[in-house]
Amino acid sequence: MSIGNSPEDDRPSEDRTPHADDWPSIGRALQQARIDAGLTVDEISQSTRVRIPIVHAIEQDDFSRCGGDVYARGHIRTLARAVGVDPEPLLAQYGDAHGGQPAPTPATPLFEAERIRSEPRRPNWTAAMVAAIVAVIAFVGYTAVNGGDDGGDKQQAAEGATPATSKPAPKPSPSTKKPVDPKPDPSDSAIAAAPPNKVTVKMTAAEGRSWISAKDHNGRILFDGLLEKGQSKTFQDNQKIDLVLGDAGAIQLFVNGKQIDDEFQPGQVERLTYTKGDPEVG
CATH class of the missing domain: 1.10.260.40 (lambda repressor-like DNA-binding domains)
Structure with a gap:
Protein backbone atom coordinates (compact mmCIF):
# COMPACT_ATOMS: atom_id res chain seq x y z
CA MET A 1 0.00 0.00 0.00
CA SER A 2 1.45 3.37 -1.00
CA ILE A 3 0.97 6.60 0.86
CA GLY A 4 0.16 9.74 -1.12
CA ASN A 5 -1.36 10.26 -4.53
CA SER A 6 -1.74 7.36 -6.90
CA PRO A 7 -0.04 7.53 -10.29
CA GLU A 8 -3.44 8.15 -11.85
CA ASP A 9 -3.73 11.39 -9.85
CA ASP A 10 -0.47 12.70 -11.30
CA ARG A 11 -1.61 12.29 -14.85
CA PRO A 12 -3.06 15.43 -16.50
CA SER A 13 -6.81 15.34 -16.86
CA GLU A 14 -7.86 15.18 -20.46
CA ASP A 15 -11.24 16.78 -19.85
CA ARG A 16 -9.96 19.90 -18.10
CA THR A 17 -10.91 22.32 -20.84
CA PRO A 18 -11.99 25.95 -20.41
CA HIS A 19 -15.64 26.12 -19.48
CA ALA A 20 -18.08 29.01 -19.51
CA ASP A 21 -18.09 28.89 -15.72
CA ASP A 22 -14.36 29.79 -15.78
CA ALA A 103 -37.89 40.84 -21.15
CA PRO A 104 -40.80 43.30 -21.41
CA THR A 105 -40.37 46.09 -18.94
CA PRO A 106 -43.28 47.02 -16.65
CA ALA A 107 -45.38 50.04 -17.49
CA THR A 108 -44.01 52.04 -14.59
CA PRO A 109 -42.59 55.37 -15.84
CA LEU A 110 -39.58 55.30 -13.55
CA PHE A 111 -36.74 52.90 -12.86
CA GLU A 112 -34.68 52.94 -9.71
CA ALA A 113 -31.39 53.72 -11.45
CA GLU A 114 -32.57 57.11 -12.59
CA ARG A 115 -35.49 57.81 -10.27
CA ILE A 116 -35.58 61.42 -9.24
CA ARG A 117 -37.90 61.91 -6.33
CA SER A 118 -39.57 65.30 -6.54
CA GLU A 119 -41.37 66.83 -3.63
CA PRO A 120 -45.18 66.75 -3.83
CA ARG A 121 -46.65 69.97 -5.08
CA ARG A 122 -48.36 72.06 -2.49
CA PRO A 123 -51.41 74.21 -3.17
CA ASN A 124 -50.43 77.72 -4.27
CA TRP A 125 -52.64 79.66 -1.87
CA THR A 126 -51.04 82.99 -2.80
CA ALA A 127 -52.02 82.65 -6.44
CA ALA A 128 -55.53 81.59 -5.43
CA MET A 129 -55.94 84.61 -3.16
CA VAL A 130 -54.70 86.99 -5.87
CA ALA A 131 -57.12 85.47 -8.39
CA ALA A 132 -60.00 85.82 -5.92
CA ILE A 133 -59.15 89.48 -5.19
CA VAL A 134 -58.94 90.28 -8.91
CA ALA A 135 -62.32 88.61 -9.48
CA VAL A 136 -63.94 90.61 -6.64
CA ILE A 137 -62.48 93.90 -7.89
CA ALA A 138 -63.67 93.19 -11.43
CA PHE A 139 -67.17 92.33 -10.18
CA VAL A 140 -67.40 95.49 -8.02
CA GLY A 141 -66.16 97.67 -10.88
CA TYR A 142 -68.61 96.14 -13.35
CA THR A 143 -71.50 96.59 -10.88
CA ALA A 144 -70.54 100.19 -10.18
CA VAL A 145 -70.34 101.05 -13.87
CA ASN A 146 -73.71 99.48 -14.68
CA GLY A 147 -75.34 101.08 -11.60
CA GLY A 148 -74.01 104.53 -12.57
CA ASP A 149 -75.43 104.19 -16.06
CA ASP A 150 -78.90 103.31 -14.76
CA GLY A 151 -78.93 106.24 -12.32
CA GLY A 152 -77.91 108.69 -15.04
CA ASP A 153 -80.67 107.52 -17.37
CA LYS A 154 -83.35 107.85 -14.65
CA GLN A 155 -82.17 111.35 -13.66
CA GLN A 156 -82.16 112.53 -17.27
CA ALA A 157 -85.68 111.19 -17.83
CA ALA A 158 -86.97 113.03 -14.72
CA GLU A 159 -85.44 116.39 -15.61
CA GLY A 160 -86.46 116.30 -19.24
CA ALA A 161 -84.37 117.04 -22.31
CA THR A 162 -81.17 118.97 -21.76
CA PRO A 163 -80.56 122.22 -23.68
CA ALA A 164 -78.99 121.84 -27.11
CA THR A 165 -75.99 123.92 -26.03
CA SER A 166 -74.94 121.45 -23.37
CA LYS A 167 -73.23 118.27 -24.35
CA PRO A 168 -74.10 115.03 -22.62
CA ALA A 169 -71.43 113.62 -20.44
CA PRO A 170 -69.54 110.80 -22.14
CA LYS A 171 -70.77 107.40 -21.13
CA PRO A 172 -68.11 105.56 -19.22
CA SER A 173 -67.14 102.32 -20.92
CA PRO A 174 -66.91 99.13 -18.90
CA SER A 175 -63.42 98.11 -18.01
CA THR A 176 -62.12 95.67 -20.60
CA LYS A 177 -58.99 94.85 -18.69
CA LYS A 178 -58.84 91.16 -17.94
CA PRO A 179 -56.61 89.33 -15.50
CA VAL A 180 -53.37 88.40 -17.16
CA ASP A 181 -53.38 84.75 -18.02
CA PRO A 182 -50.40 82.80 -16.68
CA LYS A 183 -47.68 82.19 -19.20
CA PRO A 184 -48.12 78.72 -20.71
CA ASP A 185 -45.50 76.15 -19.92
CA PRO A 186 -43.18 75.60 -22.93
CA SER A 187 -43.62 71.86 -22.48
CA ASP A 188 -47.40 72.16 -23.08
CA SER A 189 -47.40 74.40 -26.16
CA ALA A 190 -45.64 74.34 -29.48
CA ILE A 191 -42.82 76.88 -29.87
CA ALA A 192 -42.91 78.43 -33.30
CA ALA A 193 -39.28 79.58 -33.30
CA ALA A 194 -36.35 78.90 -31.00
CA PRO A 195 -35.23 82.16 -29.29
CA PRO A 196 -31.52 82.80 -29.91
CA ASN A 197 -30.89 83.72 -26.26
CA LYS A 198 -32.26 80.43 -24.89
CA VAL A 199 -31.80 76.71 -25.40
CA THR A 200 -34.90 74.96 -26.69
CA VAL A 201 -35.28 71.17 -26.76
CA LYS A 202 -38.28 69.38 -28.25
CA MET A 203 -38.73 65.62 -27.80
CA THR A 204 -41.23 63.44 -29.66
CA ALA A 205 -41.83 59.75 -28.92
CA ALA A 206 -41.93 58.83 -32.62
CA GLU A 207 -41.07 55.13 -32.39
CA GLY A 208 -42.62 54.20 -29.05
CA ARG A 209 -42.95 55.30 -25.46
CA SER A 210 -39.94 56.09 -23.28
CA TRP A 211 -39.22 57.38 -19.81
CA ILE A 212 -37.53 60.81 -19.92
CA SER A 213 -36.14 63.29 -17.43
CA ALA A 214 -35.30 66.95 -18.10
CA LYS A 215 -33.60 69.48 -15.78
CA ASP A 216 -32.58 73.13 -16.18
CA HIS A 217 -29.13 74.58 -15.44
CA ASN A 218 -30.01 74.90 -11.74
CA GLY A 219 -30.86 71.19 -11.51
CA ARG A 220 -34.59 71.94 -11.22
CA ILE A 221 -36.77 69.15 -12.64
CA LEU A 222 -38.72 70.26 -15.71
CA PHE A 223 -40.25 66.86 -16.40
CA ASP A 224 -39.83 63.35 -15.03
CA GLY A 225 -42.11 60.67 -16.39
CA LEU A 226 -43.28 58.54 -19.31
CA LEU A 227 -43.69 59.98 -22.81
CA GLU A 228 -46.23 57.89 -24.70
CA LYS A 229 -45.88 57.17 -28.41
CA GLY A 230 -46.88 60.20 -30.48
CA GLN A 231 -46.56 62.65 -27.55
CA SER A 232 -44.16 65.61 -27.53
CA LYS A 233 -42.55 67.75 -24.85
CA THR A 234 -40.69 71.06 -25.29
CA PHE A 235 -38.33 72.58 -22.72
CA GLN A 236 -36.51 75.94 -22.51
CA ASP A 237 -33.77 77.36 -20.32
CA ASN A 238 -31.44 80.36 -20.38
CA GLN A 239 -28.25 78.28 -20.26
CA LYS A 240 -28.58 74.50 -20.66
CA ILE A 241 -30.92 71.51 -20.42
CA ASP A 242 -29.85 68.09 -19.12
CA LEU A 243 -31.71 65.05 -20.48
CA VAL A 244 -31.94 61.36 -19.58
CA LEU A 245 -33.65 59.11 -22.16
CA GLY A 246 -34.69 55.67 -20.94
CA ASP A 247 -35.22 54.40 -24.52
CA ALA A 248 -33.28 56.78 -26.77
CA GLY A 249 -34.17 54.79 -29.91
CA ALA A 250 -37.82 55.80 -29.55
CA ILE A 251 -37.15 59.56 -29.23
CA GLN A 252 -36.81 62.17 -31.98
CA LEU A 253 -34.90 65.29 -30.83
CA PHE A 254 -35.03 68.89 -32.06
CA VAL A 255 -32.51 71.25 -30.44
CA ASN A 256 -32.80 74.99 -31.08
CA GLY A 257 -35.01 74.29 -34.09
CA LYS A 258 -32.69 71.69 -35.66
CA GLN A 259 -33.19 67.94 -35.73
CA ILE A 260 -30.56 65.77 -34.02
CA ASP A 261 -29.56 62.96 -36.40
CA ASP A 262 -27.86 60.67 -33.84
CA GLU A 263 -29.00 57.09 -34.42
CA PHE A 264 -29.80 55.78 -30.95
CA GLN A 265 -30.47 52.08 -30.52
CA PRO A 266 -33.77 50.76 -29.06
CA GLY A 267 -33.47 50.32 -25.31
CA GLN A 268 -30.34 52.49 -25.16
CA VAL A 269 -30.10 54.80 -22.14
CA GLU A 270 -28.67 58.21 -23.11
CA ARG A 271 -27.67 61.19 -21.00
CA LEU A 272 -27.44 64.41 -23.00
CA THR A 273 -26.73 68.08 -22.31
CA TYR A 274 -27.59 70.90 -24.73
CA THR A 275 -26.79 74.62 -24.60
CA LYS A 276 -27.71 77.71 -26.61
CA GLY A 277 -25.01 76.98 -29.22
CA ASP A 278 -26.09 73.42 -29.96
CA PRO A 279 -26.28 71.39 -32.10
CA GLU A 280 -23.15 72.99 -33.62
CA VAL A 281 -21.11 72.60 -30.44
CA GLY A 282 -23.17 69.79 -28.87
Missing part, protein backbone atom coordinates in the same frame (compact mmCIF):
# COMPACT_ATOMS: atom_id res chain seq x y z
CA TRP A 23 -15.06 33.08 -17.57
CA PRO A 24 -15.25 36.19 -15.40
CA SER A 25 -18.75 37.38 -14.67
CA ILE A 26 -20.11 40.60 -16.17
CA GLY A 27 -19.73 42.50 -12.92
CA ARG A 28 -16.22 41.14 -12.31
CA ALA A 29 -15.14 42.05 -15.87
CA LEU A 30 -16.44 45.60 -15.51
CA GLN A 31 -14.86 46.00 -12.07
CA GLN A 32 -11.46 44.71 -13.24
CA ALA A 33 -11.56 46.97 -16.32
CA ARG A 34 -12.36 49.96 -14.10
CA ILE A 35 -9.46 49.15 -11.77
CA ASP A 36 -7.09 48.65 -14.71
CA ALA A 37 -8.18 52.05 -16.06
CA GLY A 38 -7.37 53.66 -12.70
CA LEU A 39 -10.93 54.89 -12.16
CA THR A 40 -12.95 54.95 -8.97
CA VAL A 41 -16.65 54.19 -8.64
CA ASP A 42 -17.31 57.89 -7.95
CA GLU A 43 -15.55 58.88 -11.18
CA ILE A 44 -17.47 56.28 -13.20
CA SER A 45 -20.74 57.49 -11.66
CA GLN A 46 -19.96 61.11 -12.52
CA SER A 47 -18.97 60.35 -16.12
CA THR A 48 -21.91 58.01 -16.85
CA ARG A 49 -24.52 59.49 -14.48
CA VAL A 50 -25.28 56.01 -13.22
CA ARG A 51 -25.80 56.24 -9.48
CA ILE A 52 -23.09 54.86 -7.21
CA PRO A 53 -25.31 52.15 -5.61
CA ILE A 54 -26.22 50.89 -9.08
CA VAL A 55 -22.54 50.70 -10.14
CA HIS A 56 -21.71 48.72 -6.98
CA ALA A 57 -24.69 46.39 -7.56
CA ILE A 58 -23.74 45.68 -11.19
CA GLU A 59 -20.12 44.97 -10.23
CA GLN A 60 -21.55 42.39 -7.79
CA ASP A 61 -23.68 40.92 -10.65
CA ASP A 62 -26.86 42.21 -9.02
CA PHE A 63 -29.08 43.57 -11.83
CA SER A 64 -32.29 43.65 -9.80
CA ARG A 65 -31.92 47.40 -9.12
CA CYS A 66 -31.72 48.31 -12.81
CA GLY A 67 -35.49 48.19 -13.34
CA GLY A 68 -35.64 45.52 -16.06
CA ASP A 69 -33.64 43.88 -18.86
CA VAL A 70 -33.76 46.91 -21.16
CA TYR A 71 -32.26 49.23 -18.56
CA ALA A 72 -29.78 46.59 -17.36
CA ARG A 73 -28.46 46.22 -20.90
CA GLY A 74 -28.25 49.99 -21.22
CA HIS A 75 -26.21 50.26 -18.00
CA ILE A 76 -23.87 47.45 -19.08
CA ARG A 77 -23.29 49.19 -22.42
CA THR A 78 -22.69 52.57 -20.75
CA LEU A 79 -20.29 51.25 -18.07
CA ALA A 80 -18.36 49.12 -20.59
CA ARG A 81 -17.74 52.11 -22.83
CA ALA A 82 -16.65 54.20 -19.86
CA VAL A 83 -13.94 51.71 -18.86
CA GLY A 84 -12.84 50.94 -22.43
CA VAL A 85 -14.39 47.47 -22.84
CA ASP A 86 -16.32 46.16 -25.84
CA PRO A 87 -19.91 45.90 -24.54
CA GLU A 88 -21.13 43.33 -27.08
CA PRO A 89 -19.56 40.20 -25.46
CA LEU A 90 -20.90 41.32 -22.07
CA LEU A 91 -24.38 41.87 -23.53
CA ALA A 92 -24.25 38.43 -25.16
CA GLN A 93 -23.21 36.92 -21.82
CA TYR A 94 -26.07 38.76 -20.10
CA GLY A 95 -28.52 37.46 -22.74
CA ASP A 96 -27.35 33.87 -22.22
CA ALA A 97 -27.89 34.21 -18.48
CA HIS A 98 -31.26 35.99 -18.71
CA GLY A 99 -33.07 34.30 -21.58
CA GLY A 100 -31.69 36.06 -24.68
CA GLN A 101 -34.04 38.83 -25.75
CA PRO A 102 -34.88 41.61 -23.29
Whole structure:
Protein backbone atom coordinates (compact mmCIF):
# COMPACT_ATOMS: atom_id res chain seq x y z
CA MET A 1 0.00 0.00 0.00
CA SER A 2 1.45 3.37 -1.00
CA ILE A 3 0.97 6.60 0.86
CA GLY A 4 0.16 9.74 -1.12
CA ASN A 5 -1.36 10.26 -4.53
CA SER A 6 -1.74 7.36 -6.90
CA PRO A 7 -0.04 7.53 -10.29
CA GLU A 8 -3.44 8.15 -11.85
CA ASP A 9 -3.73 11.39 -9.85
CA ASP A 10 -0.47 12.70 -11.30
CA ARG A 11 -1.61 12.29 -14.85
CA PRO A 12 -3.06 15.43 -16.50
CA SER A 13 -6.81 15.34 -16.86
CA GLU A 14 -7.86 15.18 -20.46
CA ASP A 15 -11.24 16.78 -19.85
CA ARG A 16 -9.96 19.90 -18.10
CA THR A 17 -10.91 22.32 -20.84
CA PRO A 18 -11.99 25.95 -20.41
CA HIS A 19 -15.64 26.12 -19.48
CA ALA A 20 -18.08 29.01 -19.51
CA ASP A 21 -18.09 28.89 -15.72
CA ASP A 22 -14.36 29.79 -15.78
CA TRP A 23 -15.06 33.08 -17.57
CA PRO A 24 -15.25 36.19 -15.40
CA SER A 25 -18.75 37.38 -14.67
CA ILE A 26 -20.11 40.60 -16.17
CA GLY A 27 -19.73 42.50 -12.92
CA ARG A 28 -16.22 41.14 -12.31
CA ALA A 29 -15.14 42.05 -15.87
CA LEU A 30 -16.44 45.60 -15.51
CA GLN A 31 -14.86 46.00 -12.07
CA GLN A 32 -11.46 44.71 -13.24
CA ALA A 33 -11.56 46.97 -16.32
CA ARG A 34 -12.36 49.96 -14.10
CA ILE A 35 -9.46 49.15 -11.77
CA ASP A 36 -7.09 48.65 -14.71
CA ALA A 37 -8.18 52.05 -16.06
CA GLY A 38 -7.37 53.66 -12.70
CA LEU A 39 -10.93 54.89 -12.16
CA THR A 40 -12.95 54.95 -8.97
CA VAL A 41 -16.65 54.19 -8.64
CA ASP A 42 -17.31 57.89 -7.95
CA GLU A 43 -15.55 58.88 -11.18
CA ILE A 44 -17.47 56.28 -13.20
CA SER A 45 -20.74 57.49 -11.66
CA GLN A 46 -19.96 61.11 -12.52
CA SER A 47 -18.97 60.35 -16.12
CA THR A 48 -21.91 58.01 -16.85
CA ARG A 49 -24.52 59.49 -14.48
CA VAL A 50 -25.28 56.01 -13.22
CA ARG A 51 -25.80 56.24 -9.48
CA ILE A 52 -23.09 54.86 -7.21
CA PRO A 53 -25.31 52.15 -5.61
CA ILE A 54 -26.22 50.89 -9.08
CA VAL A 55 -22.54 50.70 -10.14
CA HIS A 56 -21.71 48.72 -6.98
CA ALA A 57 -24.69 46.39 -7.56
CA ILE A 58 -23.74 45.68 -11.19
CA GLU A 59 -20.12 44.97 -10.23
CA GLN A 60 -21.55 42.39 -7.79
CA ASP A 61 -23.68 40.92 -10.65
CA ASP A 62 -26.86 42.21 -9.02
CA PHE A 63 -29.08 43.57 -11.83
CA SER A 64 -32.29 43.65 -9.80
CA ARG A 65 -31.92 47.40 -9.12
CA CYS A 66 -31.72 48.31 -12.81
CA GLY A 67 -35.49 48.19 -13.34
CA GLY A 68 -35.64 45.52 -16.06
CA ASP A 69 -33.64 43.88 -18.86
CA VAL A 70 -33.76 46.91 -21.16
CA TYR A 71 -32.26 49.23 -18.56
CA ALA A 72 -29.78 46.59 -17.36
CA ARG A 73 -28.46 46.22 -20.90
CA GLY A 74 -28.25 49.99 -21.22
CA HIS A 75 -26.21 50.26 -18.00
CA ILE A 76 -23.87 47.45 -19.08
CA ARG A 77 -23.29 49.19 -22.42
CA THR A 78 -22.69 52.57 -20.75
CA LEU A 79 -20.29 51.25 -18.07
CA ALA A 80 -18.36 49.12 -20.59
CA ARG A 81 -17.74 52.11 -22.83
CA ALA A 82 -16.65 54.20 -19.86
CA VAL A 83 -13.94 51.71 -18.86
CA GLY A 84 -12.84 50.94 -22.43
CA VAL A 85 -14.39 47.47 -22.84
CA ASP A 86 -16.32 46.16 -25.84
CA PRO A 87 -19.91 45.90 -24.54
CA GLU A 88 -21.13 43.33 -27.08
CA PRO A 89 -19.56 40.20 -25.46
CA LEU A 90 -20.90 41.32 -22.07
CA LEU A 91 -24.38 41.87 -23.53
CA ALA A 92 -24.25 38.43 -25.16
CA GLN A 93 -23.21 36.92 -21.82
CA TYR A 94 -26.07 38.76 -20.10
CA GLY A 95 -28.52 37.46 -22.74
CA ASP A 96 -27.35 33.87 -22.22
CA ALA A 97 -27.89 34.21 -18.48
CA HIS A 98 -31.26 35.99 -18.71
CA GLY A 99 -33.07 34.30 -21.58
CA GLY A 100 -31.69 36.06 -24.68
CA GLN A 101 -34.04 38.83 -25.75
CA PRO A 102 -34.88 41.61 -23.29
CA ALA A 103 -37.89 40.84 -21.15
CA PRO A 104 -40.80 43.30 -21.41
CA THR A 105 -40.37 46.09 -18.94
CA PRO A 106 -43.28 47.02 -16.65
CA ALA A 107 -45.38 50.04 -17.49
CA THR A 108 -44.01 52.04 -14.59
CA PRO A 109 -42.59 55.37 -15.84
CA LEU A 110 -39.58 55.30 -13.55
CA PHE A 111 -36.74 52.90 -12.86
CA GLU A 112 -34.68 52.94 -9.71
CA ALA A 113 -31.39 53.72 -11.45
CA GLU A 114 -32.57 57.11 -12.59
CA ARG A 115 -35.49 57.81 -10.27
CA ILE A 116 -35.58 61.42 -9.24
CA ARG A 117 -37.90 61.91 -6.33
CA SER A 118 -39.57 65.30 -6.54
CA GLU A 119 -41.37 66.83 -3.63
CA PRO A 120 -45.18 66.75 -3.83
CA ARG A 121 -46.65 69.97 -5.08
CA ARG A 122 -48.36 72.06 -2.49
CA PRO A 123 -51.41 74.21 -3.17
CA ASN A 124 -50.43 77.72 -4.27
CA TRP A 125 -52.64 79.66 -1.87
CA THR A 126 -51.04 82.99 -2.80
CA ALA A 127 -52.02 82.65 -6.44
CA ALA A 128 -55.53 81.59 -5.43
CA MET A 129 -55.94 84.61 -3.16
CA VAL A 130 -54.70 86.99 -5.87
CA ALA A 131 -57.12 85.47 -8.39
CA ALA A 132 -60.00 85.82 -5.92
CA ILE A 133 -59.15 89.48 -5.19
CA VAL A 134 -58.94 90.28 -8.91
CA ALA A 135 -62.32 88.61 -9.48
CA VAL A 136 -63.94 90.61 -6.64
CA ILE A 137 -62.48 93.90 -7.89
CA ALA A 138 -63.67 93.19 -11.43
CA PHE A 139 -67.17 92.33 -10.18
CA VAL A 140 -67.40 95.49 -8.02
CA GLY A 141 -66.16 97.67 -10.88
CA TYR A 142 -68.61 96.14 -13.35
CA THR A 143 -71.50 96.59 -10.88
CA ALA A 144 -70.54 100.19 -10.18
CA VAL A 145 -70.34 101.05 -13.87
CA ASN A 146 -73.71 99.48 -14.68
CA GLY A 147 -75.34 101.08 -11.60
CA GLY A 148 -74.01 104.53 -12.57
CA ASP A 149 -75.43 104.19 -16.06
CA ASP A 150 -78.90 103.31 -14.76
CA GLY A 151 -78.93 106.24 -12.32
CA GLY A 152 -77.91 108.69 -15.04
CA ASP A 153 -80.67 107.52 -17.37
CA LYS A 154 -83.35 107.85 -14.65
CA GLN A 155 -82.17 111.35 -13.66
CA GLN A 156 -82.16 112.53 -17.27
CA ALA A 157 -85.68 111.19 -17.83
CA ALA A 158 -86.97 113.03 -14.72
CA GLU A 159 -85.44 116.39 -15.61
CA GLY A 160 -86.46 116.30 -19.24
CA ALA A 161 -84.37 117.04 -22.31
CA THR A 162 -81.17 118.97 -21.76
CA PRO A 163 -80.56 122.22 -23.68
CA ALA A 164 -78.99 121.84 -27.11
CA THR A 165 -75.99 123.92 -26.03
CA SER A 166 -74.94 121.45 -23.37
CA LYS A 167 -73.23 118.27 -24.35
CA PRO A 168 -74.10 115.03 -22.62
CA ALA A 169 -71.43 113.62 -20.44
CA PRO A 170 -69.54 110.80 -22.14
CA LYS A 171 -70.77 107.40 -21.13
CA PRO A 172 -68.11 105.56 -19.22
CA SER A 173 -67.14 102.32 -20.92
CA PRO A 174 -66.91 99.13 -18.90
CA SER A 175 -63.42 98.11 -18.01
CA THR A 176 -62.12 95.67 -20.60
CA LYS A 177 -58.99 94.85 -18.69
CA LYS A 178 -58.84 91.16 -17.94
CA PRO A 179 -56.61 89.33 -15.50
CA VAL A 180 -53.37 88.40 -17.16
CA ASP A 181 -53.38 84.75 -18.02
CA PRO A 182 -50.40 82.80 -16.68
CA LYS A 183 -47.68 82.19 -19.20
CA PRO A 184 -48.12 78.72 -20.71
CA ASP A 185 -45.50 76.15 -19.92
CA PRO A 186 -43.18 75.60 -22.93
CA SER A 187 -43.62 71.86 -22.48
CA ASP A 188 -47.40 72.16 -23.08
CA SER A 189 -47.40 74.40 -26.16
CA ALA A 190 -45.64 74.34 -29.48
CA ILE A 191 -42.82 76.88 -29.87
CA ALA A 192 -42.91 78.43 -33.30
CA ALA A 193 -39.28 79.58 -33.30
CA ALA A 194 -36.35 78.90 -31.00
CA PRO A 195 -35.23 82.16 -29.29
CA PRO A 196 -31.52 82.80 -29.91
CA ASN A 197 -30.89 83.72 -26.26
CA LYS A 198 -32.26 80.43 -24.89
CA VAL A 199 -31.80 76.71 -25.40
CA THR A 200 -34.90 74.96 -26.69
CA VAL A 201 -35.28 71.17 -26.76
CA LYS A 202 -38.28 69.38 -28.25
CA MET A 203 -38.73 65.62 -27.80
CA THR A 204 -41.23 63.44 -29.66
CA ALA A 205 -41.83 59.75 -28.92
CA ALA A 206 -41.93 58.83 -32.62
CA GLU A 207 -41.07 55.13 -32.39
CA GLY A 208 -42.62 54.20 -29.05
CA ARG A 209 -42.95 55.30 -25.46
CA SER A 210 -39.94 56.09 -23.28
CA TRP A 211 -39.22 57.38 -19.81
CA ILE A 212 -37.53 60.81 -19.92
CA SER A 213 -36.14 63.29 -17.43
CA ALA A 214 -35.30 66.95 -18.10
CA LYS A 215 -33.60 69.48 -15.78
CA ASP A 216 -32.58 73.13 -16.18
CA HIS A 217 -29.13 74.58 -15.44
CA ASN A 218 -30.01 74.90 -11.74
CA GLY A 219 -30.86 71.19 -11.51
CA ARG A 220 -34.59 71.94 -11.22
CA ILE A 221 -36.77 69.15 -12.64
CA LEU A 222 -38.72 70.26 -15.71
CA PHE A 223 -40.25 66.86 -16.40
CA ASP A 224 -39.83 63.35 -15.03
CA GLY A 225 -42.11 60.67 -16.39
CA LEU A 226 -43.28 58.54 -19.31
CA LEU A 227 -43.69 59.98 -22.81
CA GLU A 228 -46.23 57.89 -24.70
CA LYS A 229 -45.88 57.17 -28.41
CA GLY A 230 -46.88 60.20 -30.48
CA GLN A 231 -46.56 62.65 -27.55
CA SER A 232 -44.16 65.61 -27.53
CA LYS A 233 -42.55 67.75 -24.85
CA THR A 234 -40.69 71.06 -25.29
CA PHE A 235 -38.33 72.58 -22.72
CA GLN A 236 -36.51 75.94 -22.51
CA ASP A 237 -33.77 77.36 -20.32
CA ASN A 238 -31.44 80.36 -20.38
CA GLN A 239 -28.25 78.28 -20.26
CA LYS A 240 -28.58 74.50 -20.66
CA ILE A 241 -30.92 71.51 -20.42
CA ASP A 242 -29.85 68.09 -19.12
CA LEU A 243 -31.71 65.05 -20.48
CA VAL A 244 -31.94 61.36 -19.58
CA LEU A 245 -33.65 59.11 -22.16
CA GLY A 246 -34.69 55.67 -20.94
CA ASP A 247 -35.22 54.40 -24.52
CA ALA A 248 -33.28 56.78 -26.77
CA GLY A 249 -34.17 54.79 -29.91
CA ALA A 250 -37.82 55.80 -29.55
CA ILE A 251 -37.15 59.56 -29.23
CA GLN A 252 -36.81 62.17 -31.98
CA LEU A 253 -34.90 65.29 -30.83
CA PHE A 254 -35.03 68.89 -32.06
CA VAL A 255 -32.51 71.25 -30.44
CA ASN A 256 -32.80 74.99 -31.08
CA GLY A 257 -35.01 74.29 -34.09
CA LYS A 258 -32.69 71.69 -35.66
CA GLN A 259 -33.19 67.94 -35.73
CA ILE A 260 -30.56 65.77 -34.02
CA ASP A 261 -29.56 62.96 -36.40
CA ASP A 262 -27.86 60.67 -33.84
CA GLU A 263 -29.00 57.09 -34.42
CA PHE A 264 -29.80 55.78 -30.95
CA GLN A 265 -30.47 52.08 -30.52
CA PRO A 266 -33.77 50.76 -29.06
CA GLY A 267 -33.47 50.32 -25.31
CA GLN A 268 -30.34 52.49 -25.16
CA VAL A 269 -30.10 54.80 -22.14
CA GLU A 270 -28.67 58.21 -23.11
CA ARG A 271 -27.67 61.19 -21.00
CA LEU A 272 -27.44 64.41 -23.00
CA THR A 273 -26.73 68.08 -22.31
CA TYR A 274 -27.59 70.90 -24.73
CA THR A 275 -26.79 74.62 -24.60
CA LYS A 276 -27.71 77.71 -26.61
CA GLY A 277 -25.01 76.98 -29.22
CA ASP A 278 -26.09 73.42 -29.96
CA PRO A 279 -26.28 71.39 -32.10
CA GLU A 280 -23.15 72.99 -33.62
CA VAL A 281 -21.11 72.60 -30.44
CA GLY A 282 -23.17 69.79 -28.87
